[in-house]
Amino acid sequence: MICATCKDVVCNECILLDHNGHKFGRIDVENSKEIFEEFKNNHLQNLDKQIGINNELLNESNNLFKSLEDKHTENVNTITEVFKKLFKLLQIIENNKIKQLVTLYDENKDINTNISTIVHDNSNNINLITNKYKNTINQINIDQIINNNNSYQHIEILKHCCQSRLLIKDNQNENKINELMDQYKNVNIVNNSKQVKESIKEIFEISNSLSITNVKDPKRVTAAGIEYFIYKNDSIIPNGTTHVAIAPSVKTIKIGSIPTSVKYLVLLDGFNVQLKEGMLPQSIMYLLVGAIKKPLLKGSIPNSVQCLFLLDGFNQKISEIPQSVLQLLLFDTLLTNFPYSKSIYRSSKYKQKLTYSNVNNWDGGNWEPIIEF
Structure with a gap:
């Protein structure tokens, strides 16, 4: 059977699924010849073109996947590096906390040693006196000893009497020991590890979004508080417009289609036109480039540009940066090599290492475009 509506050869299942309600006819010489002539004169030549289209799509997919793969490697390295630093920090904190505990323990130990020394010394003195006199105290005739001018025994006895009085007078030893015991420090720890564990779990949030092939206008x-005119496919930019953002739906840019009044231009994520010299007017002073899909060839950046911004996701080759560019400003891009030798400013989002000597840190200055869909 042939579907007369679609000019396709069909089977019974196709009739029910894809050609319901269409008109059908039997295969004959006339309709077979018509289908063959279309295949011979049209489809066969276009098959070769389709191979080229498929290869171009494959290259585009491979390039996109390469950027995603690079981003994956960067993300893994970032997480690994952060946790390495956290591990080292935890070791330092652990050692510091244990050191604090050891210091307090040593203080308590010193107090205990002092008390032990006092008690030991007192006990030795007490034992010395009691052992000397406990069996002889009643036999000592103090009058006789004192009257004996040739004996110094009474001096020793008087010394022991004074020592005894000091050992028991006003409970001095007990008071001193109690004062020392009051200096003991009762050490406790507050375990906040549960909260810390929960917060560490949230240290990284992994999100995903559609790739630039799915970006819509x-x-x-x-940007910087100024609203940009969105240049879409087949739209016309009004004369006098100074701020323009080129949408990903734009298929081509004709020379002269962007008026010379434009000073600020944003190439939005997904922009897929190969820029060539003359497409962008020489009036542009500020060029902000997002995750575009074609490289920036020589001459594609106007010689009037003074500030070139490479926004999040930009990962294309830059053949040339004009001498007019005074500042290269970097957001979250993987690029590290630029044909540029003047001032480079990197925002906090730029994580790559640069070997250039003229690199400055930069807060972004509200230049990152805010995009609403």
Whole structure:
């Protein structure tokens, strides 16, 4: 059977699924010849073109996957590096906390040693006196000893009497020991590990979004507080417009289609036009480039550009940066090599290592576009 509506050869299942309600006819010489002539004169030549289209799509997919793969490697390295630092920090904190405990323990130990020394010394003195006199105290005739001018025994007895009085007078030893015991420090720890564990779990949030092949035209674009005119496919930029954002739906840019009044230009994520010299006017002073899909060839950046911003996701080759560019400003891009030798400013989002000597840190200055869909 042939579907007369679609000019396709069909089977019974196709009739029910894809050609319901269409008109059908039997296969004959006339309709067979018509289908063959279309295949011969049209489809066969286009098959070769389709191979080229498929290869181009495959290359585009491979390039996109390469950028995603690079981002994956960067993400893994970031997490690994952060946890390495956390591990070292935890070791330092552990050692510091144990050191604090040891210090307090040593203080308590010193107090205990002092008390032990006092008690030991007192006990020795007490034992010395009691052992000397406990069996002889009643036999001592103090008058006789004192009257004996040639004996110094009474001096020793008087010394022991004074020592005894000091050992028991006003409970001095007990008071001193009690004072020392009051200096003991009762050490406790507050275990906040549960809260810390929970917070560490949230140290990284992993999110995903559609790749730049699925980026749609935004409804609104602002940067540094200024709203940009969104240049979509087949749209016309009004004369006098100074701020323009080129949407990913744009298929081509004709020379002269962007008026010379434009000073600020954003190439939005997914922009897929190969820029060539003359496409962008020489009036542009600030060029902000997002995750575009084509490289920036020589001459594609106007010689009027003074500030070149490479936004999040930019990962294309730059053949040339004009001498007019005074500042290269980096957001979250993987690139580290630029044909540029003047001032480079990196925002906090830029994580790559640069070997250039003229690199400055930068807070972003509200230049990152805010895109609303």
